[in-house]
Amino acid sequence: MSTDQRIPWQAKFLALALIWGSSFLFMKVGLAALHPIQIAAGRIFAAALILAILLRATGSHLPRERRVWGHLAVSSVFLTALPFTGFVVGETRVSSALAGIGNATTPIAAVLFALALLPSERLSGRKLTAVLVGFVGVVIIAEPWNAAGRPDPLGFLIVVLAGACYGLGWTYNRRFLAHADLGGLSQPAALLLCGSALMVPVTLVWWLIARENFPRPWSLAPGAHTADHPVWLALLCVAALGFVGTGIAYVLQYDVVRAAGAVVSTTVTYLIPVVSVLLGVFVLGEHLGTAQVLGFAVVLACAFVINSAPRRRRPGQAS
Numbered sequence: 001m002s003t004d005q006r007i008p009w010q011a012k013f014l015a016l017a018l019i020w021g022s023s024f025l026f027m028k029v030g031l032a033a034l035h036p037i038q039i040a041a042g043r044i045f046a047a048a049l050i051l052a053i054l055l056r057a058t059g060s061h062l063p064r065e066r067r068v069w070g071h072l073a074v075s076s077v078f079l080t081a082l083p084f085t086g087f088v089v090g091e092t093r094v095s096s097a098l099a100g101i102g103n104a105t106t107p108i109a110a111v112l113f114a115l116a117l118l119p120s121e122r123l124s125g126r127k128l129t130a131v132l133v134g135f136v137g138v139v140i141i142a143e144p145w146n147a148a149g150r151p152d153p154l155g156f157l158i159v160v161l162a163g164a165c166y167g168l169g170w171t172y173n174r175r176f177l178a179h180a181d182l183g184g185l186s187q188p189a190a191l192l193l194c195g196s197a198l199m200v201p202v203t204l205v206w207w208l209i210a211r212e213n214f215p216r217p218w219s220l221a222p223g224a225h226t227a228d229h230p231v232w233l234a235l236l237c238v239a240a241l242g243f244v245g246t247g248i249a250y251v252l253q254y255d256v257v258r259a260a261g262a263v264v265s266t267t268v269t270y271l272i273p274v275v276s277v278l279l280g281v282f283v284l285g286e287h288l289g290t291a292q293v294l295g296f297a298v299v300l301a302c303a304f305v306i307n308s309a310p311r312r313r314r315p316g317q318a319s
Helices: 009-030 037-059 066-090 098-103 107-118 125-142 151-174 186-209 230-259 260-271 272-282 289-305
Strands: none
Touching: 009 066, 009 098, 009 230, 009 260, 009 272, 009 289, 037 066, 037 186, 037 230, 066 098, 066 151, 066 186, 098 151, 098 272, 098 289, 107 125, 107 151, 107 260, 107 272, 125 289, 186 230, 230 260, 260 272, 260 289, 272 289
């Protein structure tokens, strides 16, 4: 069983944009009390828990083939563990608005990975131009010529790579798991269970290294108890990030893929950074410079061109 099929996929698409766009704000607030690894792991564990409960309640079944689980394990690296960790680590160095803009590079990365993983994929001259211009947009956002006022280069690189992980993960999913989807909650639940298994050793290794400041894996960050940043708010944001921003959101994402196709579903990345920027500016009081706004517009336009359908030839037009 999936979410209510009477709800049009367009409504789920918009819900995804709002949910995932707000996740960058939740991560930034969560950092007031928790380490990035705690936030990423807590997000994945919470999402896996709610999907496991829903899976059991609806009588759905997990995949049984070893080959499918092997591909799910690889897919979960690029759709859960790496991007969830990357975005929150990046937000320790850049604003939530800029992290959301980094997510806009997903379609550009997806078309490049599709060339490598999908034998039937072809890159037209128009899309190749869009990819090259999209990279120019990323450079404009980074402002390498402005040593004083540019975004933190390492932080921005991390969020761009995190966005690229989604492009690789969904392309890999399309290549190796398109015919292994049992419908309903099966694949998203299995994906997040694999992500949980990956995050267990990651969390333990981090804790062994950071035990001086974090006596237990669930200990709050030093200095978390301040009046300016209530701990309860940070924990609530991380819980929302896991249960809604990941668990429910992945169910909605799979529903959109099944109803409208993988290409249409990736266009949600046009709206996610818009939501993250608005929330970052108006809720957190963040600021974006002229170069970031201009570069964002360039990247967004290129992402639109990359995912747009090829133009139909007129009758009689030579191929």
